[in-house]
Amino acid sequence: MVNYFSSDFKLGILGGGQLGKMMLYETRKYDIQTLVLDPSSEAPSRISCDYFEQGDLMEYETVLQFGRKADVLTFEIESINIEALKQLESEGVKTYPSAATLEKIQNKAVQKEFYEQHNLPTAAFKRFPNLELLKSDVNEQKVSLPFVWKSATGGYDGKGVSVIRTEADLANLPDAECIAENLVPFKNELAVIVARNPSGEVRTYPVVEMEFHPTANQVEYVICPARIDNNVAEKARKLAENVSEAFEHVGLLAVEMFQTEDDKILINEVAPRPHNSGHYSIEASYTNQFEQQIRAILDLPLGKTDSKVGGIMVNLVGDENHEGEVLYKNIERIMGMEGVTPHIYGKKITRPFRKMGHVTIVNKDLGEARKIAEEVKNSIQVISKK
Amino acid sequence: MVNYFSSDFKLGILGGGQLGKMMLYETRKYDIQTLVLDPSSEAPSRISCDYFEQGDLMEYETVLQFGRKADVLTFEIESINIEALKQLESEGVKTYPSAATLEKIQNKAVQKEFYEQHNLPTAAFKRFPNLELLKSDVNEQKVSLPFVWKSATGGYDGKGVSVIRTEADLANLPDAECIAENLVPFKNELAVIVARNPSGEVRTYPVVEMEFHPTANQVEYVICPARIDNNVAEKARKLAENVSEAFEHVGLLAVEMFQTEDDKILINEVAPRPHNSGHYSIEASYTNQFEQQIRAILDLPLGKTDSKVGGIMVNLVGDENHEGEVLYKNIERIMGMEGVTPHIYGKKITRPFRKMGHVTIVNKDLGEARKIAEEVKNSIQVISKK
Numbered sequence: 001m002v003n004y005f006s007s008d009f010k011l012g013i014l015g016g017g018q019l020g021k022m023m024l025y026e027t028r029k030y031d032i033q034t035l036v037l038d039p040s041s042e043a044p045s046r047i048s049c050d051y052f053e054q055g056d057l058m059e060y061e062t063v064l065q066f067g068r069k070a071d072v073l074t075f076e077i078e079s080i081n082i083e084a085l086k087q088l089e090s091e092g093v094k095t096y097p098s099a100a101t102l103e104k105i106q107n108k109a110v111q112k113e114f115y116e117q118h119n120l121p122t123a124a125f126k127r128f129p130n131l132e133l134l135k136s137d138v139n140e141q142k143v144s145l146p147f148v149w150k151s152a153t154g155g156y157d158g159k160g161v162s163v164i165r166t167e168a169d170l171a172n173l174p175d176a177e178c179i180a181e182n183l184v185p186f187k188n189e190l191a192v193i194v195a196r197n198p199s200g201e202v203r204t205y206p207v208v209e210m211e212f213h214p215t216a217n218q219v220e221y222v223i224c225p226a227r228i229d230n231n232v233a234e235k236a237r238k239l240a241e242n243v244s245e246a247f248e249h250v251g252l253l254a255v256e257m258f259q260t261e262d263d264k265i266l267i268n269e270v271a272p273r274p275h276n277s278g279h280y281s282i283e284a285s286y287t288n289q290f291e292q293q294i295r296a297i298l299d300l301p302l303g304k305t306d307s308k309v310g311g312i313m314v315n316l317v318g319d320e321n322h323e324g325e326v327l328y329k330n331i332e333r334i335m336g337m338e339g340v341t342p343h344i345y346g347k348k349i350t351r352p353f354r355k356m357g358h359v360t361i362v363n364k365d366l367g368e369a370r371k372i373a374e375e376v377k378n379s380i381q382v383i384s385k386k
Numbered sequence: 387m388v389n390y391f392s393s394d395f396k397l398g399i400l401g402g403g404q405l406g407k408m409m410l411y412e413t414r415k416y417d418i419q420t421l422v423l424d425p426s427s428e429a430p431s432r433i434s435c436d437y438f439e440q441g442d443l444m445e446y447e448t449v450l451q452f453g454r455k456a457d458v459l460t461f462e463i464e465s466i467n468i469e470a471l472k473q474l475e476s477e478g479v480k481t482y483p484s485a486a487t488l489e490k491i492q493n494k495a496v497q498k499e500f501y502e503q504h505n506l507p508t509a510a511f512k513r514f515p516n517l518e519l520l521k522s523d524v525n526e527q528k529v530s531l532p533f534v535w536k537s538a539t540g541g542y543d544g545k546g547v548s549v550i551r552t553e554a555d556l557a558n559l560p561d562a563e564c565i566a567e568n569l570v571p572f573k574n575e576l577a578v579i580v581a582r583n584p585s586g587e588v589r590t591y592p593v594v595e596m597e598f599h600p601t602a603n604q605v606e607y608v609i610c611p612a613r614i615d616n617n618v619a620e621k622a623r624k625l626a627e628n629v630s631e632a633f634e635h636v637g638l639l640a641v642e643m644f645q646t647e648d649d650k651i652l653i654n655e656v657a658p659r660p661h662n663s664g665h666y667s668i669e670a671s672y673t674n675q676f677e678q679q680i681r682a683i684l685d686l687p688l689g690k691t692d693s694k695v696g697g698i699m700v701n702l703v704g705d706e707n708h709e710g711e712v713l714y715k716n717i718e719r720i721m722g723m724e725g726v727t728p729h730i731y732g733k734k735i736t737r738p739f740r741k742m743g744h745v746t747i748v749n750k751d752l753g754e755a756r757k758i759a760e761e762v763k764n765s766i767q768v769i770s771k772k
Contacts, residue, residue: 005714005730025411028434031732048414048434286725286748301722308694308748328391336687339672344391346417362672362694385389 002071004298006031010050011298012070012093014057015077016043018345018355019274019290022282023076024048026291032298037066044346060084067093074251074297076273078106079154096198096250096297097272104247105272109152109179115267118246121239122267123148123258125181134180135170143180152177184266186258189219190226191277192240194253195292198299202244203292204237205285205305208277221373222313223366224280228259236265243270252293254278276315276358283341283360284311309339310366312373316342316357316382318350324384326350328357334376339363342380356382388457390684392417396436397684398456398479400443401463402429404731404741405660405676408668409462410434412677418684423452430732446470453479460637460683462659464492465540482584482636482683483658490633491658495538495565501653504632507625508653509534509644511567520566521556529566538563570652572644575605576612577663578626580639581678584685588630589678590623591671591691594663607759608699609752610666614645622651629653638679640664662701662744669727669746670697695725696752698759702728702743702768704736710770712736714743720762725749728766742768 002009011027013020016038024045027034036049039056046052051069055062057077063084067073072094073085085099104114115122126143128134137143145167151160151174163183164170189210196202209226210219226233240255247253247270254275256268278289287295287303295302316328325348334340344357359376363369388395397413399406402424410431413420422435425442432438437455441448443463449470453459458480459471471485490500501508512529514520523529531553537546537560549569550556575596582588595612596605612619626641633639633656640661642654664675673681673689681688702714711734720726725748733742745762749755 001718003713005717005728006712006732006734021414024434025414028407028411028732029727029729031430031730044417047436048410050433287727291727295721300718303721303727304724308750326392327389331391332387332686335681335689338690341415341673341677341689342391343415344417346392346414348392364694 002298004030004032007033009033010035010070011294012037012067012073013045013049014063014066014073014075014080016040016045016049016052017076018044018357019076020045021048021345022343023274023290023293026288026294029291030294032294035066035069037063042348057081064088067095072096072297074293075102078102078272082106097253098248098250101247101249101272105270107152107177108150108269109177111269112179112181114246115243120243120246120267121265123182123184125179127152127177127179129177131170131173131175131178134178137180138167138170146183148181148183149173150179150181152179184258184260186260186266188226188228188259189268190228190236190257190259190265191222191275192237192255192257193275193278193289194240194244194249194255195296195302195305196244196249196251196253197296197302198250201302202241203302203305204241205278205281205289206307207233207236208280210277220314220377221370222277222280223370224284224307224311225366227366229263232259232263232265239265239267243267247272251297252278252289276313279343279358280311280313280360280362282343283362284309309362309364310369312361312366312369314359314361314373314377315355316359316380318352318354318356318382320352322382322384323351324349326356327383327385329381329383330379333379334359337361337372337375339369340372340376350382350384388684390416390418390686393419395419396421396456397680398423398453398459399431399435400449400452400459400461400466402426402431402435402438403462404430404743405462406431407434407731408665408729409660409676409679412674412680415677416680418680421452421455423449428734443467450474453481458482458683460679461488464488464658468492483639484634484636487633487635487658491656493538493563494536494655495563497655498565498567500632501629506629506632506653507651509568509570511565513565515563517556517559517561517564520564523566524550524553524556532569534567534569535559536565536567538565570644570646572646572652574612574614574645575654576614576622576643576645576651577608577661578623578641578643579661579664579667579675580626580630580635580641581682581688581691582630582635582637582639583682583688584636587688588627589688589691590627591664591667591675592693593619593622594666596663606700606763607756608663608666609756610670610693610697611752613752615649618645618649618651625651625653629656633658637683638664638675662699665729665744666697666699666746666748668729669748670695695748695750696755698747698752698755700745700747700759700763701741702730702745702766704738704740704742704768706738708768708770709737710735712742713769713771715767715769716765719765720745723747723758723761725755726758726762736768736770
């Protein structure tokens with residue numbers, strides 16, 4: 001067994017955003033040495049690591065040289081140089097999740113084909129190497145409207161995804177490899193985080209539910225546990241576990257799913273890392289997702305994934321009318337509400353819709369938490385200083 | 387209202403030990419800038435602060451120059467230069483807890499007299515400027531055996547306290563200002579943490595209980611909630627609140643108490659900071675003590691002090707037969723037990739009885755937690771590498 005605690009062991013983390021920052025609370029708790037690579041000198045993870053390096057995550061040589069300093073390497077963002085990861089693996093640097101898994105996930109077309117090959121349920125789709133071929137298929141009615149367009153690469157936080165209802169909608173799409181996916185009517189958007197360590201121990205977190213704004217098409221609350229039937233929840237957890245097994249995944253895998261009108265569960269997409277849908281776990285779970293990620297990639301026993309209390313997460317995104325040095329208006333007011341904890345990621349500049357932090361509301365009574373979450377949402381504003 | 391979050395505001399922390407380290411998880415969560423002063427370049431808090439300075443906490447000029455860089459100043463250890471704190475307060479640096487409070491608490495004789503003056507219940511005692519005068523009082527039977535000797539200054543973690551049963555026991559005591567305190571038979575040693583902010587908002591945490599080893603006179607488990615009658619618990623919380631009020635305290639105050647055979651509550655001593663008896667709160671409470679300390683000293687609303695689940699804390703101290711580079715033997719084994727979280731403070735060298743970390747066990751069933759805590763205690767060992 002490797003001695004990780006207060007030792008010379010070094011964990012390398014590619015990416016220094018908020019996910020890395022929250023992971024560092026856990027490496028500090030365990031006194032595990034960390035190295036962080038991020039393109040920005042202002043990255044939220046520049047503090048709390050043992051060594052910070054500024055560099056491009058897509059640059060082969062930068063990632064290679066950085067990775068050689070680590071005993072185990074992980075990442076908190078998918079956009080990293082895969083070839084460098086592969087080279088590092090061949091040199092004996094343990095990389096979790098693996099380069100092979102990341103490669104399948106990085107490209108959404110490859111990811112979807114992977115589900116098909118493994119008989120894992122997902123919405124039907126067709127793959128296109130470029131926009132031109134998609135357009136001609138639509139024109140020839142080989143692809144029928146409406147459908148969901150997804151860019152094969154580079155999409156996150158809702159970017160790179162569009163619902164195409166008319167041929168005119170095609171005009172604004174970028175020319176890139178993409179898929180056209182059937183538009184499936186669904187009752188709920190759900191997510192399950194699966195943890196798996198190299199020894200094959202697997203644990204799933206409870207199913208969470210995304211509650212959307214009644215009119216704007218935007219997630220307002222992530223709610224744990226999801227307010228769904230137990231048998232549907234069991235089905236979702238089992239499916240997420242199967243996805244993790246199929247990828248032979250090591251570390252956390254966040255599996256986003258649709259619950260259809262007839263209670264089928266379809267995989268939407270996965271993220272091979274701690275995930276926005278698991279932030280509630282810091283306050284609500286026996287083992288939060290960031291500690292679980294550390295346990296998983298270091299082949300330590302996985303922690304209990306149950307919740308102590310109900311949890312709701314609200315994202316703090318920059319107000320659409322503000323850009324500049326950030327001010328969290330009314331943060332004192334929400335801190336006076338019961339069971340409310342803000343998390344401030346440490347980005348100095350707010351921009352419209354930029355993810356600046358999140359707020360967790362915990363309560364033994366989930367309905368009560370839901371009411372308080374609404375008060376939180378109606379009170380706090382992420383604006384810029386005058 | 388001051389803007390603390392992702393702003394230019396700076397919180398100074400005197401002392402960079404494990405208490406400071408755990409406080410820094412919270413300042414990172416809120417993205418509050420921190421400055422830390424500690425005599426050791428290897429201090430656990432050297433990482434995660436924005437600025438670390440190595441320097442002597444008892445040196446007037448060092449503390450003064452450091453404090454001038456901060457907007458609000460706090461401390462995680464009592465042995466700091468009070469005159470420098472007073473000067474800083476006069477210059478407008480907000481110091482919480484205040485120099486006046488710390489001065490009363492630093493000297494145990496002054497602390498005891500303060501309780502008498504404020505009619506706060508504590509064991510009867512007599513104050514002595516030096517050992518000689520204590521000896522002559524014992525000799526003349528003005529102080530009767532047995533009694534508890536306490537050094538007025540410099541004592542912590544059981545140092546500076548001795549039970550004197552015979553005149554011969556006096557021989558080993560250092561010549562220092564001291565008190566002789568009545569030896570009160572008690573059923574339980576309890577503690578309550580009180581949080582109070584400058585606006586006067588006050589919240590107490592539930593009563594915790596120290597469970598001692600059946601033969602060795604050593605605390606084995608800190609248990610929350612204490613397994614005592616509700617009315618005794620209420621009395622203890624009310625008393626702790628009164629102590630905090632009497633000191634006009636700002637920040638956390640840990641009040642250690644005795645529950646006598648006839649269910650009286652007597653103050654033993656206080657600590658004006660986060661405390662070992664509150665470590666359970668990181669996993670068990672809605673608001674952990676370190677976050678509460680930040681909220682209190684920055685005059686933010688205080689958080690809910692209730693527990694989500696039962697919590698038990700076990701200290702990780704260095705094995706008595708080991709000195710050298712630390713190894714946490716069987717840490718993987720305890721991490722496989724339900725609801726178990728180790729905290730490793732990050733001290734490279736273990737020494738007999740040195741506080742190296744702690745382990746928290748949480749469970750909805752406190753009895754179950756107690757069983758697991760015993761397994762933890764019987765499994766993990768803090769030893770040195772071969």
